[in-house]
Amino acid sequence: MGIRALWCLLLTALIDASGSDWLNCAHIIECHCKWSSGKKTASCVTAALTEVPHLASDIQVLDLHGNPLRELHEDAFATIELLNLQRLNLSATHLHYLHPNAFRELRILIELDLSGNDLTQLSPDTFKGNERLRLLVLNDNPLGQLVAEQFPPLLHLKKLELVRCHLKKVHPFAFVNLRALETIKVHQNLLSYLHQDTFNLPVLKTLTLSDNPWFCDCRLRNFHEWFLTSNLGNEEVVCRGPSDKSLLSWREFKSEDLVCPPTAVTSPSVIRTEMGAEISFGCFVRGDPIPHTFWTFNQKQIRNNTNSDTQILINSHSVGQFNEYRDDFINKSAQWINITIINITSEFSGEWKCTATSRVGEASAFLTIFLPKARMATARSAPDYSNFFIAAGSMIAMAGAGFIATCVCWKTRRRRVPPSRSFTDQEKKLLETSLAASCDRTSTDMGSSYGFEMFDRSISMESDNQHCMEPVQITIEGPSGSFPPPPAEFALPAPYGNIFISVHVTGHNEKYPDLLGGGSTLPRRSRTCLLNPTYDNMGPRVTATGSSTWSLPGAKPEKNDDAKFSVPAPTFSTEFTAL
Numbered sequence: 001m002g003i004r005a006l007w008c009l010l011l012t013a014l015i016d017a018s019g020s021d022w023l024n025c026a027h028i029i030e031c032h033c034k035w036s037s038g039k040k041t042a043s044c045v046t047a048a049l050t051e052v053p054h055l056a057s058d059i060q061v062l063d064l065h066g067n068p069l070r071e072l073h074e075d076a077f078a079t080i081e082l083l084n085l086q087r088l089n090l091s092a093t094h095l096h097y098l099h100p101n102a103f104r105e106l107r108i109l110i111e112l113d114l115s116g117n118d119l120t121q122l123s124p125d126t127f128k129g130n131e132r133l134r135l136l137v138l139n140d141n142p143l144g145q146l147v148a149e150q151f152p153p154l155l156h157l158k159k160l161e162l163v164r165c166h167l168k169k170v171h172p173f174a175f176v177n178l179r180a181l182e183t184i185k186v187h188q189n190l191l192s193y194l195h196q197d198t199f200n201l202p203v204l205k206t207l208t209l210s211d212n213p214w215f216c217d218c219r220l221r222n223f224h225e226w227f228l229t230s231n232l233g234n235e236e237v238v239c240r241g242p243s244d245k246s247l248l249s250w251r252e253f254k255s256e257d258l259v260c261p262p263t264a265v266t267s268p269s270v271i272r273t274e275m276g277a278e279i280s281f282g283c284f285v286r287g288d289p290i291p292h293t294f295w296t297f298n299q300k301q302i303r304n305n306t307n308s309d310t311q312i313l314i315n316s317h318s319v320g321q322f323n324e325y326r327d328d329f330i331n332k333s334a335q336w337i338n339i340t341i342i343n344i345t346s347e348f349s350g351e352w353k354c355t356a357t358s359r360v361g362e363a364s365a366f367l368t369i370f371l372p373k374a375r376m377a378t379a380r381s382a383p384d385y386s387n388f389f390i391a392a393g394s395m396i397a398m399a400g401a402g403f404i405a406t407c408v409c410w411k412t413r414r415r416r417v418p419p420s421r422s423f424t425d426q427e428k429k430l431l432e433t434s435l436a437a438s439c440d441r442t443s444t445d446m447g448s449s450y451g452f453e454m455f456d457r458s459i460s461m462e463s464d465n466q467h468c469m470e471p472v473q474i475t476i477e478g479p480s481g482s483f484p485p486p487p488a489e490f491a492l493p494a495p496y497g498n499i500f501i502s503v504h505v506t507g508h509n510e511k512y513p514d515l516l517g518g519g520s521t522l523p524r525r526s527r528t529c530l531l532n533p534t535y536d537n538m539g540p541r542v543t544a545t546g547s548s549t550w551s552l553p554g555a556k557p558e559k560n561d562d563a564k565f566s567v568p569a570p571t572f573s574t575e576f577t578a579l
Contacts, residue, residue: 022056036061039086057081062088069093078105085109091137092116100125108132115139115161128152139163146174159183163208166190172197179203187211192240196222199232207232213240216248218260218288225255260333261361262287264354272370273344281367282338283354290333291356291363298350302339311342346371 022040025031030047033040039060044053046066055062062085072095077085085106095117103109109130119141127133133154139161148171151157157178167189175181181201187208192215199207209227214220216239227237228250239245245253265284273279285293295302295314305312319334341348349371356363 022058026053026055028053028055031055033059052076052080052082054080055082058084060084060086064093065089065091067093069095071095071097072099072102074099074101075104076102083107087111089113090117095119098122098126100128103127104129106130111135113137114141117141119143122150124149125152127154131155133157135159137161138165140165142166145169145171147171148173149177150174151177153177155180157181161185162189164188168192170194170198175199175201182206184208187235193219194223196226198223200226204230204232208235209233209237210235212237214250215239215241216245216250216253216258217242218258221255221258221288224250224258259360260286260288262291262356262358262363264293264356264363264365266352266354266365266367268367270368270370272372275345275371276343278340278342279344279369280338280340281352282336283356283365283367284334284336285354285356285363286331286334287356287358287360287363288333289358289360290335291358293335293337293354293356295337295339296353296355297348302352309343310345310348311340313340313342314338315340344369344371 022042023033025033025042025044028044028047030049031042031044031053033042033055035041040056040058041061041063042053042055042059043063044067045063047064049064049067050069052064052069052072059082062082069090070093072090076099077083083105086108087110088103088106091113092115095114096119098114098119100123103112103126107129110132112127112130112133112135115137116139119138120143122138122143124147127136131154134156136154136157136159140163143162143165145168146162150171151174154177157180160175160178160181160183163185165186167186168191170186170191172195175184175198179202182203183206184199184204185206185208188211191209191212207227207230214237216224237250239248239250245257263286267282267284271279271281283293283295285291293316302312302314304314315338317336317338319331319336337354339352349369352367352369354365354367
């Protein structure tokens, strides 16, 4: 007996040691494992975990509130063998992606909290396999809408919370697989209409609808009537529109007061056609109660007319195949009022009016028909260009004659331009001496003023038809001495025809006047000699100073001058060609 008791004591110690492993929370400092309400609980609240911790497989309650998990991938709990979870808190874990099979193997999961995350949509298969789920919290997720069969068959789900989920649209079959639902919370969303079958569940006891922008018109009529007769809650639900029902409680009016004023739209709004054509146009009308619709033209109501040349046919077409679970409820009363005009004439051109009336209002739409006015076409003859060519030829001839006359006048005036007379008498006499030597090849005594005077008379007595002879050479003689050579710009061949004179003669007397005394400027002489002296004052000038004596080839001095002129034989001779 003693040995058996010892073995039992050892086995109990081993079991206790192995059973206490879950309490250390896999040595994760931020997690705390304990017994709570008779269940093994692991609390890892705000532990900065980015993934589900690998804890003991017998953990039944796991609280991961406030951890930045962000994503849950396929079999996120089955891969770490957390298959005994009954309660799972994933609130405020920044989830924006949730794989449809993330909770697939959690067969005994009873409560799941996904509130305060960033989930924008849920796959209809997200909770498949969680058949024992009883509480599902989805508050504060921007879901926006719920599609048909949004949830898989969850036969034990009792409570569903969808508060502040930005819901604008809920399909009538969104909760069709949640037959055990007793409480649904959809308050503080963006709902304005709901179908009367949306929450038509067999055991539903509580439904919260407050703080939604309900628009109380004909589209809400059936749901409003269902809610008042279902007795699913005592909360106060009010309208946000239309203006005549704003802030009114649902219990303050009857379903018959929920109506939709008529609306009318023409298609097309403008028609352009021609005489004798066939046209068709229509008016789309909606409203509840169904409005009465008619067309008017020139303030007269249009009716069917098939007795004249122009036939008018009016037809009404209701919108068929209305799906109350998919289409807008107001479209149930929609209809087209169409008009066909055969062999249209100008009398139907103008503005047409479509009017829809009911006991709750009136609506109008307009359509305009344009018919172009008939115009007479006139034939055009080919243009005659003969006058144009005659005028152009005359202008060209006049322009040519003017050009020729201008050229002739310019030539004539150019020949009559008077020569320059801007030189001094001494310069003129000096150049005239050169002209006489070149043109007459006669010698004249230029040693005195008398010689210059006689030379001027001889020039004036010549005939006007005398032509210029080739120029002769002028030799300027003088004693050797310090006479500088001509500047480089006067070296031959020069680009211009100036005569450079630098002469100094000593020993002359009064009979030979100093022609260059005080300086003399000799201009360029023209190659063409006219009978009258011509002085070209264009081009450079050269000033020569000192005394000079001229001797032309073949000239003979007077006898009385020989004794007075005591200049030795010339030792300096420079020859320039008058150009």
